Amino acid sequence: MSTNYYAFGPFPGGDLDGEGLHIGQTAAGWRFLFRAHDSQGITTFPDWEHFLRNNDVAIRNEYGREVTIDEMVETMVMITDQEGNPLRARFRRDDEHRYVTSGGHYFCRRDFF
Numbered sequence: 001m002s003t004n005y006y007a008f009g010p011f012p013g014g015d016l017d018g019e020g021l022h023i024g025q026t027a028a029g030w031r032f033l034f035r036a037h038d039s040q041g042i043t044t045f046p047d048w049e050h051f052l053r054n055n056d057v058a059i060r061n062e063y064g065r066e067v068t069i070d071e072m073v074e075t076m077v078m079i080t081d082q083e084g085n086p087l088r089a090r091f092r093r094d095d096e097h098r099y100v101t102s103g104g105h106y107f108c109r110r111d112f113f
Contacts, residue, residue: 002027004062031087032076036107045105049073
């Protein structure tokens, strides 16, 4: 099972009556997969953290549950599951759509759900 997270606020893609700006996805057993937004300069974990800490940003998961910034950051950086098992890598090599940052965070430039 996976869960997608979205940001809402006064920025491109953040319309409250829309889907929101896709932050990324959790999936059982896998590391967090970030959605890169090159046009908005969001291509690393620090970019996302800085963006999400803006007072005008609300975070919700795909089921409509509000998520605090601290919860979101904790979810983004998890490397083990609740039982302490290591989470698996999302992919093994970079390409034009997927990459791993120097901090070990997995990013995808195209839409995914």
